Amino acid sequence: MGVNGKITVAAEGRGVLDGAIPGPVENVYMPKLAVLDGVQDEIAEVKTFYWHFVDAAEQAKFRAFRPGQFAQVSLFGVGEFPASLPPSPTEDELFFTVRNVGSCTAALHALKPGEIFGVRGPYGNGFPMEQYYGRNLVFVAGGIGLIPLRSCIVYAMAHRERYGRLQVFYGARTPSDLMYVRDLKAWEESAGLECHVTVDRPADGWKGNVGVVGSLLKKPGINVAVANSTAFVCGPPVMFRFAIKDLLQLGFAERDIVSTLERYMKCGVGKCGHCCIGVAYVCVDGPVFTYEQIKKLGEDI
Amino acid sequence: MDKLPLHIVRRPELDRVFGLLRDNGYTLIGPTRRDGVIQYSEIRSLADLPVGYSDRQGPGSYELVKSETPRCFGFVHGADSWKRFLFPPKRRVFGASRQAGPQAPFDIDDLRSPPPAYAFVGVRACEIAAISILDRVIGSELLDPYYRQARDKMFVLAVNCIEPGGTCFCVSMNTGPRVTRSFDLCLTELGEEFGVEIGSERGAALFKQLTSRPATAAEKELFRLLLERASERMGRHLETEGLPEVLRKSVESPRWQAIASRCLACGNCTMVCPTCFCYNVVDSTDLKCRKAERWRYWDSCFTLEFSYLGPTSVRYEISSRYRQWMMHKLAWWHDQFGTSGCVGCGRCITWCPVGIDITAEASGFRETAPPRAVPATPQQAMPS
DSSP states (O other): OOTTSOSSOOGGGSOOOOSOOOSOOOOTTOOEEEEEEEEEEEETTEEEEEEEESSHHHHHHHTTOOTTOEEEEEETTTEEEEEEOOSOTTSSOEEEEEEOOSHHHHHHHHOOTTOEEEEEEEESOOOOGGGGTTSEEEEEEEGGGHHHHHHHHHHHHHTGGGSSOEEEEEEESSGGGOSOHHHHHHHHHOSSOEEEEEESSOOTTOOSEESOHHHHHHOTTOOOOOTTEEEEEESOHHHHHHHHHHHHHHTOOGGGEEEEOOOOOSSSSSOSOTTEETTEEHHHHOSEEEHHHHHTSSSOO | OTTOOOEEEETTHHHHHHHHHHHTTOEEEEEEEETTEEEEEEOOSGGGSOTTEEEEEETTEEEEEEOSSOOTTOSOOOSOOTHHHHSOSEEEEEEEEOSSOTTSOOEEEOOOOOOOOEEEEEEOHHHHHHHHHHHHHTSSSSOOHHHHHHHHHOEEEEEOOSSOOTTOOHHHHTOOSSOOSSOSEEEEEETTEEEEEEOSHHHHHHHTTSOOEEOOHHHHHHHHHHHHHHHHTOSOOOOOTTHHHHHHTTTTOTHHHHHHTTOOOOOHHHHHOSSOOOEEEEEEEOTTSSEEEEEEEEOOTTSSGGGEETTEESSOSHHHHHHHHHHIIIIIHHHHHSSOSOOSOOHHHHTOTTOOOHHHHHHHTTOOSOOOOOOSSHHHHSOO
């Protein structure tokens, strides 16, 4: 199902095993070997990992991913975890940005350039970027919620002529919690996009906005594009709830607010059941959902 | 009923069936008596079947008893289901090894061995329905190669239930008691003999090698009566009309809390359910960290770890876990797979340590009155 499709998955969409089935089936759970090229510090406990596939053919195949998709990252002997794909397919490099939260992510953080790990994917529906042609795109991100949205922002910049106004509203707790500062700087200086950054608690020398990200949307002098616009919201649960409220108040329709949901997935292909939220499996029916769809899942996110 | 293509074979012919299946390379799996329960395990002959045993099942209780009639299949299923063979509780996904340091590439081996050709003996109608659901869930989109191979090769020697169990409700779920699809041969115990129906070409080829005779009109009538009587003697009933809608409207109901006050979140119901399919994936290494293996295990949505996300779990409360299980089984499964996730086998009722009855709890959501007061602990639920 697409992002603007029905939530309910048609039974025939999940075909029935009947009659003869063609040839041997690939082991979809088999990761492909990848090499870590370099590591970039982002914020405390969050790093960006640049990598490439050992097999050039795998690299070429993988690069056809869509903004908003994800991959399963394998640390052999430790485990596997789902990670957003922050690069845009229009960029040359592949990378993950990962917070150190558990044993698998810790093992990735301990990896040194040149070392081997595993990747399989890309998985998930991704953002239907072609459905947004001609529309204004409003990105509202909090903290590391910028990771999944970065792909979409960079993609829209690379295809600037296809979209209307591009606005980024980004908030973090403190200036040292701001993600992708090199990108933020470039975006703030770019003529093709309006980028507004805020922090909850300023540190010495901070000259920018202070307040939660929602406050930017109502700030005098800021004119949020509402008509013919799609808003993208990613961030911690509290920020998500308030940002949605703010966007609805501004006049956004529920179907024009888009987010990506997060679950710890074990398979990525709709089989293990871990990412089931009501009628949907985040890994195959998402991770991109409209707010209208999220409300109809049948269970709290 | 006169046109029913029913054949009669004498009981010892069953041993010939087993022999012929073995000669054709099948591994025979059938009901055996082990630890006081019917378990599905490898069998070789009629003598391995729990002949003369019957079972008494109720919420949270199971007892295998000697029966007065020495029937071959005078019991229904135990905790086991065929899922254990088609979708094993533990499977190695792959192995990775390397001989040198961290920059040496891993050798990744697909260590999966192909499944044997199974002949399942004594498969009930509800269990055939369960396999058909697994086909949709596991066998769709991305096929699980092991499941697919096991499923393609399997021979189904089905048995019609003429004595339903105390927690059975296949009639409510429209899955039984009569076997009507996806079988090779189907047996019905008619006294000392078996009525045999043929369900496939493979079944017909095997049947040709047996000594049989056509059923008489009286035997066909007996067949009809036995199955009709079985339908009328279901231990449980679940009204399914409009049930998914009733449950969808009950997401915030206080009844979930009432159920959770009894539920131990042990996960038994998900382990014995013939359609529950969730799994976990775990890596392990040798002590030198040269070899790693990735394994898949059955998982349960009743564990706290199942919905682990960052610092906590999404379904922290037991009520939200029970709700996930029942809503998924009886409501969301329809949206996801076009069928109910429940076949009415009653295993989750029998094997629940505190006897939570899915038929009673689901019906409860139809009532507008507040949930009945329930004892806080299973001990208090025991008769004094």
